[in-house]
Amino acid sequence: MTKTDETRAALNELSPDECIRLLGDQSVGRLAVAFPGEPPTVVPVNYLIEGDVIVFRSDLGQKLTRLRQQPVAFELDHIDYVHRTGWSVLVQGVAYEATHFETDHLALHPWAEGEKSHWVRIVPSSITGRRLVLPEWPRSSRGYL
Amino acid sequence: MRDVDSHSRIEVIHVDECLELLRTAQVGRLAFVNGAASADVLPVNYVLDGDAVVFATATGSKLWSSERGSVAFEVDATDVETQSGWSVVVHGLAQEITSVDAPGLVARLRALPLNPWAGGDRPHLVRIAPRSITGRRVGGRGGPHDQDR
Numbered sequence: 001m002t003k004t005d006e007t008r009a010a011l012n013e014l015s016p017d018e019c020i021r022l023l024g025d026q027s028v029g030r031l032a033v034a035f036p037g038e039p040p041t042v043v044p045v046n047y048l049i050e051g052d053v054i055v056f057r058s059d060l061g062q063k064l065t066r067l068r069q070q071p072v073a074f075e076l077d078h079i080d081y082v083h084r085t086g087w088s089v090l091v092q093g094v095a096y097e098a099t100h101f102e103t104d105h106l107a108l109h110p111w112a113e114g115e116k117s118h119w120v121r122i123v124p125s126s127i128t129g130r131r132l133v134l135p136e137w138p139r140s141s142r143g144y145l
Numbered sequence: 146m147r148d149v150d151s152h153s154r155i156e157v158i159h160v161d162e163c164l165e166l167l168r169t170a171q172v173g174r175l176a177f178v179n180g181a182a183s184a185d186v187l188p189v190n191y192v193l194d195g196d197a198v199v200f201a202t203a204t205g206s207k208l209w210s211s212e213r214g215s216v217a218f219e220v221d222a223t224d225v226e227t228q229s230g231w232s233v234v235v236h237g238l239a240q241e242i243t244s245v246d247a248p249g250l251v252a253r254l255r256a257l258p259l260n261p262w263a264g265g266d267r268p269h270l271v272r273i274a275p276r277s278i279t280g281r282r283v284g285g286r287g288g289p290h291d292q293d294r
Contacts, residue, residue: 028223029231032244040176040184042219043281046228046275048293079172085171088188092181119217132188 015130019089022129023049023076031056032073033095033123040073047074054091054122055098067120068096074122081130086132093124149284158280163233165195168279173220174201177239184217191218192259198235198273199254213240218273237273255290257282 003013014022023029032042047056072095077088098119103131148157158166167173172188179185190198198218216239223230242254254270 021166027225030174030186030219031219032186032217034178034182034184037180038188039215040178040217042176042184042186042217042234044221044223044230044232067216071181072185073176073184073186077188079188081171086188088186089185092183095269116166 013134014089014131016089016127019091019129020049020052022078022087022089023054023091026076027074028056028079028141029056029074032075033067033070034073052124052127054093054124055119056122057119067118069098070095072122077132087129088132089126089129091117091122092126093122095122096121119140147249154284156282156284158231158233158282160278163278163280164174164196166222166231166233167198167235167278170220170222173198173200173218175181176217176219177214179243181222188258192257194254194257194272196275196278198237198275200268201270202263203257204269208252217271219235228282229282230283233278235273235275236277236279237275239271242270242272 003015003017023107027046027048028044029047030042031045032040041112045056047054058117066143073089074093075084075088076090079086098121148159149155162219171190173191175187175189176184179242189200191198193199193227216237218235218237219232221232223252238268242251
């Protein structure tokens with residue numbers, strides 16, 4: 001059963017369509033991967049979204065050059081410090097190494113280019129988002145009111 | 146002394162500078178392993194207690210299954226225009242601090258300029274004792290193959 005807009009608004013939740021729109025507006029997100037027995041690896045990546053598939057190409061280091069059928073999370077957020085609001089989007093999905101057939105038409109240049117850059121596609125299984133309600137900022141860095 | 150990989154232009158940030166960068170920011174992301182063996186990521190307002198990260202959440206340690214969760218805490222800043230940015234990741238154990246803990250610790254943490262107390266429920270105070278603090282910086286696309294500069 002899908003939620004009504006009223007229900008979502010009350011829970012500060014974003015609809016999947018709103019999340020995809022936000023993903024389309026941004027170009028940097030964070031890949032988070034949980035390898036067994038370790039705390040999650042979190043790294044910002046420069047990405048594109050094609051439909052609802054997230055594509056990125058980055059020199060991510062030894063651990064992340066082979067993401068084959070690995071469950072991954074992809075997070076995006078924006079904080080407005082002036083208005084003390086924000087939003088965050090979290091995609092859960094599976095990462096696949098992409099073939100050049102799938103990526104040739106994309107214009108995506110990672111900010112950090114290394115010899116071992118790999119194309120990765122994240123196919124989402126869930127896309128959720130919410131508005132962040134931030135506390136009052138302290139008036140001075142030394143205390144709070 | 147800076148460690149820059151000449152090909153990828155990724156600079157390793159040493160731990161002292163990582164801590165300085167952590168002190169400049171106010172929001173970071175808690176990442177923990179969820180019940181489906183994937184990572185959940187949650188932006189939170191935080192402060193440092195020495196080299197430990199302190200933040201508050203509505204649900205506290207219920208977020209991770211065991212009392213002390215092995216988590217990551219990530220802070221970054223990126224500039225799309227200049228294609229540059231830095232990212233610092235703290236790996237450590239997250240523990241909810243309650244009144245059962247040492248009063249000195251509780252008092253010190255509550256005196257930190259972290260202000261979720263205003264408004265509503267008492268949040269759960271969480272402290273990450275770091276096991277490792279690492280950072281990377283990417284400075285731009287300079288290089289022989291870059292046509293734009």
